[in-house]
Amino acid sequence: MTAAQAATGRTVTTSVPARLDRLPWSRWHWTIVIGLGTVWILDGLEVTVVGNIASRLSEPGSGLPITSGEVTGVAAALYVAGACSGALFWGRLTDRYGRRKLFMITLGVYLAATALTAASFSTWWFFLFRFLTGFGIGGEYAAINSAIDELIPAYHRGRVDLLINGSFWLGAVGGSLLSIVALNTGLLPADVGWRLTFALGAVLALVILLVRRHVPESPRWLLIHGREREAERIVASIERQVVAERGGPLPQPRGVLVIRQRRSIGFREIARTVLHDYRRRAVLGFALFVGQAFLYNAITFGFGAILTRFFAVPTGDTGYYFVVIAAGNFLGPLLLGKLFDTVGRRVMISSTYLLSGLLLFGTAWLFDRGALGAGTLTACWCAVLFFASAGASSAYLTVSEIFPMETRAMSIAFFYALSTAAGGISGPLLFAGLTGTGRVGDTVLAFQVGAGLMCAAGLVAAALAVPAERRPLEDVARPLTAAD
Structure with a gap:
């Protein structure tokens, strides 16, 4: 379909994006965070429980x-294969058919697949629904991150994105603690406990689905696709809720946007925009996602084996160490998130990547010298991942805000699939093999590979990161449908 065929033939002038960005924080925004953002807790729960x-x-x-x-x-x-394919499949549909429709469908897929995993009676059944669970989660990343960025005011976008993506680790903590209880045969039969962990994931997804019903379609997406009246109606409703809560008038919106509406954007145009017109930003996204994927694999693949082989930690106790590591991961985005909106994206992204890489180099040096015990190694990992988690979360923030709105979901899907595939393939082949040999030098090399790629990504960010803090999305990346 050509651009002429895709056009609706109408050009509209609107202040809808400016009206969304000038809104003060309110209960309505908390509804968005709870309805959309809490799904990462489910992802963390899933990965850890299995x-x-x-x-x-x-x-x-x-x-x-x-x-x-x-x-x-x-x-x-x-x-992993399900998550990668799901991200790409649902990401394309999210840009084409809207955020709301897809984030309801993808959560429904996750809910059904998780519930059916709990009912597994054979190996093939378990495998099938693990794939479909990942297929739903992969779609969530594209639909949710794009919707959140388009609904959250520019002033708060950075910290909210980081906190939501970092909440994965709350799920990881919950998954570790839940597994300790569910696998206790003194409390539950051996063939029941593990099923209940998956069933709980389905119940939590159902609760989120009920909250998510109150989340509207992105007015920004509606504007571009010829549904400006619906966009105006949604924004007016949000404004009434915020005014009623605040008891006073809202600030005046600043600026208008002229949109040449189109029903759809072709895949070829999306690919050309991301990989050619914005190739420097594509290099940035690639570096950030691959760097964090390798650093996390260097630590998380075989962390239990490291503790048991080198420090004689009982296998049953490694979960407690993981809870501590997961808590450090969550605290990073929680405590550093605001700085991404105040100090700025370039400084914070590059510094979190470089600091985490350098700290992992230091951990490798101390480990090689035999200067660490199980507790001190875990403390070092916590320090590394405190900064790495903020950096990794900022990777999702970056690719969701530096490309034009019409390509947003597909861009998130592409880079998410890229990093997930890199992690799923390189982890077992490289890092688990190195940390599993029982040789100190091999484990040190695993740490150094992850640290080196993280530092390299930090240097790329220092050169290429976009100063998107507190700026409207339309200012960071001009929509393809914007009229001259």
């Missing part, structure tokens, strides 16, 4: 004829 229940699923009496290697190998790979 890793923790692998040994129980392989035991006789679990009700599932599967080995521990199949759970952490085949099932994990299928979850």
